[in-house]
Amino acid sequence: MSGIGGLALGLCRKLPASNPLGQYQVRFAHKRIRWRRSRLIKATIAMRDKITPFELPLRVLDLDAEGSPYTRDFDDRDSAHQHQKWRSVDSDLEAVKERLGRVPDEAAAALKRREMTRAAPYHPWRINECDALSAALTGLERPAGLSEDPDAEQRYLVLAQVAHHNAARSSAMEATSTVVLFMLRELQRHPRPETLDRMSYPDLNSQIQRASSLLELRRLLFPAISTVTQSNEGLAACGAEIAVAVRRLDGLSKEESPKSLVLLNNVHLNLESRGITNLPRPLCLLGLEAAIACSELEAARKYIEIGLRLHHFSSADDEVTHVVASCLKRMLDNNLGARPGFHQRSPPHRNPQSELFRLLTGWSLAQSRAQPSIRDIIWNSDSYDHARKVYFCLLWQLGAVRTAGHEMESAGSSAIQRLRLLDSNAVDPELQLISKTFSYTFPKLASQLKDEPLGAYLDDVAYDLAKINRMEPTVVAGGTLDHAESNIPR
Structure with a gap:
């Protein structure tokens, strides 16, 4: 093409400058160049069609070949050898082709x-x-x-x-x-x-129902909970949906309970920062369960205080009684007072058994007045009979014999008789185990109280607290019914 271009340039240069027909001669030169180029292309195509390709036969280097020096024809044996040699490469190639086929989808x-x-x-x-x-x-x-x-x-x-x-x-x-x-x-x-800076409760509830993990639930709640309106009815329904979602996603297990507790604490702080102090009852009960599940007794006390202040525990329906009894049962089974908690190692100034005693009764050595406790929930209602059974068992496990005796006296003989005769053939296996554990604990506690002089209630609490803070009592497993005599000193 460079030669043709040079020819056209030469033709243009040979034209005299004074020739009036020069422009027509230039056009004729370009037309002739295009004609020659088309003839060349057609000739190339015709020559390519006339060429018959000649395929050389496949030959194999073989020093023992017959008929020709050192070579022979490529046969089936060589084909099988090559197939075996390149089989891994062929499989990789097929995998690559299959992977490339999935790329568009x-x-x-x-x-x-x-x-x-x-x-x-x-x-x-x-x-x-x-x-x-x-x-x-x-x-x-x-x-x-x-x-x-x-x-x-x-x-x-x-x-x-x-x-x-x-x-x-x-x-x-x-x-x-x-x-x-x-x-x-x-x-x-x-x-x-910016027009969607507010989210309605129905939309938020539908998003919560579609959450497939606690991480999705957390990422959904924190941006959206700050935009919902301050409606008590809507907030209560949203709290119920959050509680159902956390339980559905196994948020109360040993591994996931710390994440659930952090999630609920952040929701509570977010609502408080906006002036909403009425934490829904489902969230309060769920926070208590999550705190007990990961051994965070301070967090459990906070949710007990919120529930007592908002009267969440006063209406002792099936949900509330089941949650309180299951929390006490988890403390009895896992022995929270002697097990490492959420931080895996308690600080030197913390006594886990003393904290558990304060959570149960509300009394401590550092404060002269009672704090909100589990006793405030279960003591004035007959609906918490199973929870009261676990309450006595936990006091006995901690070695608070005098406090347990005083509590039995304040409960009255009729109430204790009702607890002992309470039907243990319930459908729920947890309630059956609670009744059996109380039936085992009560004679042991009564035998220890036989020689114990019971004085004023505050003296009993001070005596038990001093003993708990002074030594680590031997803890009897709550689910073991054939245990020997307790080693708790009197």
Whole structure:
């Protein structure tokens, strides 16, 4: 083509400058160049069609070949050998082809997932400012010197879920800077609409029902709970939905109960910061259960105080009595006074058994007046009979013999007789075990109280508290009915 272009340039140069027909000659030269080029293309195509390809037969290097020096034809044996040799490569190639075949479907699903996430202003995995700030402050890298960091793993999993639901590329998860840049771009391109700054309770309840994990529930509640209106009826319904969702997601298990407690504490603080002091009863009962499940007795006392102040425990229906009895039963089974709690190691100034005694009775050595306690819930109602059984068993486990005796005296012989004769053939296996444990504990407690002079109530409490703070009593397992005599000194 360079030669043809040069020819055209030469033709143009040969034209005299004073020739009036020069422009027509230039056009004729370009037309002739195009004609020659088309002839050349047609000739090339014709020559290509006339060429008959000649395929050389496959030959194999073989020093013992017959008929020709050192070579022979490629046969079935060589084909089987080559197939065996490249079998792994062929399988990898097939896997790659299959993976490439799924790429369009995955890309379409990712785009659809991203559109759904962006369309909902309060979607659990919608990127918000807290995600970008958390990624910038914590990052993806593990701290130096720590081979295993569960918190770092949890942060990375959260960021991975955010990237998955927002259709981020894999390159965005390579470093902290790329993650933060991706989140900032998403916030700039797709901000939350300002017209949707309020969320109704029905919409929030429907989102809570669709939550599939505690993490989704937490990401949904914290941005949305600050926008709902101050309606007691709506807040009560929302609290019931939150309690149902936490129980549905197994939030009261040993592993998940600390997360549930943190979730409920944050919801309570958020409501208090907005001037809403009426914590719904389902959330109060759930907070008490979560605090007992992870051995946080101070948190349990806080929810007991809230429930007593708001009269959540005064209407002793089946739900309330079951929650209180199950909390006491969990304390009896797990022996919270002697087990490491939420922080795995109690501080030197804390005595877990003294804290458990204060949670049960409301009395401590540091304060001269009673605090809100479990006794305030169960003492003035006959609906808490099973909870009162566990209450006496726990006092005996802690070695508070005098306090237990005084409580039995204040309960009256008729009430104690009713507790002893209470039907133990209930359908609930927990109630059966509570009745059997009380039937085992009561004779032991009565035998220890036979020679004990019972004085004033405050003297009994002071005596038991001094003993609990002075030594660690031997604890008898609540579910073991064939245990020997107690080693608690009198």
